[in-house]
Amino acid sequence: STLSVRDPEHYGKGIPVSDESNSFQEKVYIHFCTREELIEDFAFLNIKELYEHEYYEPHANGEVHHHISWILIGKYVGAS
Numbered sequence: 454s455t456l457s458v459r460d461p462e463h464y465g466k467g468i469p470v471s472d473e474s475n476s477f478q479e480k481v482y483i484h485f486c487t488r489e490e491l492i493e494d495f496a497f498l499n500i501k502e503l504y505e506h507e508y509y510e511p512h513a514n515g516e517v518h519h520h521i522s523w524i525l526i527g528k529y530v531g532a533s
Contacts, residue, residue, distance in 0.1 A: 457505050457521040458485045486523055498527030 467479030475485040503525050510518040
């Protein structure tokens, strides 16, 4: 899994990383992916499923973070 560009909790927060679209530096570096990017980056796999999963992440301090992540399930079909 990886965070989607539609993630409302972190996308667009922090300093944009130059020459890297959809990447930001706040407390940590985070890159957010598009569907097209994942399909291209994982072209060596036969992608079985690729979908966005939306969830709420409760924290010990009472805050709840709202995330949207990509879930990719694939099978390697390369040379054996």
